Amino acid sequence: MHLLAIDWIFLLEKLILIVIIISISLGVAMYSTWWERKVAAWIQDRIGPNRAGPLGLLQPLADGLKLFMKEEIFPASSNKILFLLGPCLAMLTAMMTSAVVPWASHLHIAGRDVPLQIADVNIGILYVFGVVSMGVYGVMIGGWASNNKFSLMAAVRGASQIISYELAMGLALIALVLHTGSLSLGVIVEQQAHQGYWNIVLQPLGFLIFFVCALAECNRTPFDLSEAESELNFGYHQEYSSMKLGFYLFAEYVNMFISSVIMATLxxxxxxxxxxxxxDPNFAALAGFIFLFAKTAAFITVFMWIRWTVPRFRYDQLMNLGWKGLIPLALINLLITAVVILLHTQH
Amino acid sequence: MNVTQILFWLLSALTVFSALVVITRKNPVYSVLWLIITFISISGHYILLNAQFLAVVNVIVYAGAIMVLFLFVIMLMNLNADAEPQKNKWLQFAGVIAGGCLALVIIAALKNVDAKARIAETGSDIGLIENLGKVLFTQYVLPFEISSVLFLSAMVGAVVIGKKN
Known part of the structure; x- marks a missing residue:
């Protein structure tokens, strides 16, 4: 089956994988909303959603249906094309990151090794960064196209927050890359399996910085400055209604899922x-996949736990923490890692 | 035509088209967005040349960081098509002449170039991050360090400008 020098079975295999991963991401995002409410209820000593289905399990479906049924509103003075483009971009960039994540080891089907990773590019982490840096546009375009000063303010806040925390995140990652010597996520996982301990042992500070930055990149409390309702009404998606609003809210949960997966992987x-x-390779792949999901679910729960425990930062506190706290800390971490590796290789 | 060639022509068409749209839009926000598409399609060309590091850095730095700053400035200044000041006719005329001169010089300079010798090698691995890093830190270490000092001075300058009081 070779036409145009393309291996069509390979292409089909990748297409099926993409469909599965995107459905899983959406499914997880959907049930994250349910879990978020349950965690919130538990922390605040309430029951939480319990009407739609057993344990309120059908609640996300009901919410989705509600969003679909709401009226589509385009504000009269908005820029229609960009207004629509904003939530689409937010969703697109949230989904794109999953392409380089290794979900499990190889499957062995009909004599073919099927890697459960869409693309094992040798610049894996940098690709994630590229997509994250494009993620700013969804917020900015949506906020500006709404033609509302609160939306614009929130969008500018959100964008500058994401840019600021990207730096500390990158510096924390460089220290990790110094140890692994590879940017490919697949190689990083294999290496951790080979060396017998996880990278958190070597990079506890780096992980802490990365985690704080991931909270900020996902616009989660205590860094949800771009949706600070007490100052900005509702944030950059104030003018949005129906499924366009749903896309923005949903993209946040997809982002949270993907960043949890990336943290678990790195x-x-x-x-x-x-x-x-x-x-047995097939059983090993399945068990690994489930184990990765358990780690991811733990991270998502911690994200929610933090949201319902810590109050929101003030804007100057946010910037101070990012530029004067995390970046110097990440630099020191980088320096120490580099010195240790240098001494280690000389012996 | 194989897949690489098809991709090359598609990307080239997209690059030229979006670059043209950048300079023909009245609304500067549209121009910035089309410029982002131009950068991304140029990154696609880098990937075709097997220069993955350059491609992704192009996306992170240009399409990600620098264009966000452009968008910041334009959105905060709220430049609209109707707010654009009327340009002097003579100024436009001078612009056309200057641009034409530049085009003439470029065409004259590239007229006698042997195109075959200038085609980038697609099969080489020099663009992969490992090889690139080794070359940068051995063969070109001095220019690399000098440019990093240049970056540092630019950063210090930005901080000084930012700290008004």
């Missing part, structure tokens, strides 16, 4: 299960 061994070796 610092917590990805799909690697310690102390257990499974001989």
């Amino acid at each position: 610092y917590f061994g990805g799909y690697h299960i310690p102390f257990i070796h499974i001989a």
